[in-house]
Amino acid sequence: MFDSKKYFSKRLGSMEGSAIRDLLKQAGVPGFISLGGGYPDPKSFPSSLFDTLNQRVKNKYGNGVYQYGKTEGFDPLLQILPQFFQRANRKVKAFPDTISITTGSQQALTMLGMLFIDPGDLIAVESPTYLGAIQAFNPFGPKYIEMETDENGIVPENLDQLLTKHPSIKFMYTVSTFQNPTGKTIPPERRKQIATLLVKHGKLAIEDDPYSELRYEGVPVPSLQSFAHDHVIHLFTFSKTFAPDFRLGGIVAPPDIRNASVMIKQGLDLCTSNHDQAMVAEYLSGNYLDPHIKEIVALYKPRRDCMMKAIDTYFPSIFQHTCPEGGMFIWVSLKEGISLEEEKLDMKKILLETVSQKVGFVPGSAFFARKDHSPFSMRLNFTNQTEENIEKGIEIIGKILQKHLKL
Numbered sequence: 001m002f003d004s005k006k007y008f009s010k011r012l013g014s015m016e017g018s019a020i021r022d023l024l025k026q027a028g029v030p031g032f033i034s035l036g037g038g039y040p041d042p043k044s045f046p047s048s049l050f051d052t053l054n055q056r057v058k059n060k061y062g063n064g065v066y067q068y069g070k071t072e073g074f075d076p077l078l079q080i081l082p083q084f085f086q087r088a089n090r091k092v093k094a095f096p097d098t099i100s101i102t103t104g105s106q107q108a109l110t111m112l113g114m115l116f117i118d119p120g121d122l123i124a125v126e127s128p129t130y131l132g133a134i135q136a137f138n139p140f141g142p143k144y145i146e147m148e149t150d151e152n153g154i155v156p157e158n159l160d161q162l163l164t165k166h167p168s169i170k171f172m173y174t175v176s177t178f179q180n181p182t183g184k185t186i187p188p189e190r191r192k193q194i195a196t197l198l199v200k201h202g203k204l205a206i207e208d209d210p211y212s213e214l215r216y217e218g219v220p221v222p223s224l225q226s227f228a229h230d231h232v233i234h235l236f237t238f239s240k241t242f243a244p245d246f247r248l249g250g251i252v253a254p255p256d257i258r259n260a261s262v263m264i265k266q267g268l269d270l271c272t273s274n275h276d277q278a279m280v281a282e283y284l285s286g287n288y289l290d291p292h293i294k295e296i297v298a299l300y301k302p303r304r305d306c307m308m309k310a311i312d313t314y315f316p317s318i319f320q321h322t323c324p325e326g327g328m329f330i331w332v333s334l335k336e337g338i339s340l341e342e343e344k345l346d347m348k349k350i351l352l353e354t355v356s357q358k359v360g361f362v363p364g365s366a367f368f369a370r371k372d373h374s375p376f377s378m379r380l381n382f383t384n385q386t387e388e389n390i391e392k393g394i395e396i397i398g399k400i401l402q403k404h405l406k407l
């Protein structure tokens, strides 16, 4: 057979397939309880509202809305977004000309990788971090430095040391609120400290925030961007509120970065769908977001509570879990001071067994830029299963963990 792979670019070398992803493909099988993906529940999508908004978009813009659009974004959306950024969970300083719309925030990550990373460049990421960011950055050949984290996210003292030791770090990447994969949120006081460090060391941060609207308890936290807007590129998306299908996200950045990112996007896909941007503009201007968030919170909060309770009930007591105030994920890891031989619990083997009983999760090792730690952790998603399934799934994983610990 003709070997076309010999013509693939070198950068594909860093894009190896994932055994875990292959395993979790089974998640689509009927009856499979996937606690592995990062999906919202389709029930949370306001589908009857889509019809109303679609009609309004048609009446307002006619067929012109299906035309190619401005790369920066659809004007009515750019005009309404600064108001969205004033929400207590963002407080992002933004103007229509510091925003650029992207096809999901995932595209923003690729664009920023292209904009900033030359092969061998150092970038700092949380330990653990969002797998999709690593996948977006990898083709540009960066080297990763891991920022130490504790129960409140990035540890400022460690960040200060890293930035002093590695002055060539191009940027740091953080999911500052309800982090994927841990669910952790950096408190305001720490955000201030991190912002001060960015200014002191003359560094940039990419703050990726898909989740801050989904708060189930506690007080909203303003963005890192609000503490140092010249030093922070803020990413947003409507995937976790409106619906992922619209692929609607974007970047708020200082003008030079915003303008360069628009040039890059032009080469990638010219523009994001005008129609979809118009739909989101109507969603925001019609004040549908707040009541919709209330509905999403009412759906997800009991699921989060149920998952935390089930972990407490069914998992071996050597494990601990995060108690996220929002978002979509819970992180399970060994309690402080507990050590285990690596062979005792091989999470990939555990996953194979849970999958054979139609339950999936993601082993924690998938979320580290450097693949050499946290072998006993896992990420669990609670938004796309009923409480009944969550309890059943956690019980199955717990029993398999118990069995292996006794072997």
Ligand SMILES: Cc1ncc(COP(=O)(O)O)c(C=O)c1O
Residues within 6 Å of the ligand: 038, 103, 104, 105, 106, 107, 130, 132, 175, 180, 208, 210, 236, 237, 238, 239, 244, 247, 248, 249
């Ligand atoms: C931290 C983070 N960033 C970005 C994305 C990508 O989201 P989208 O491209 O749908 O906006 C996700 C999706 O799960 C995510 O968890």
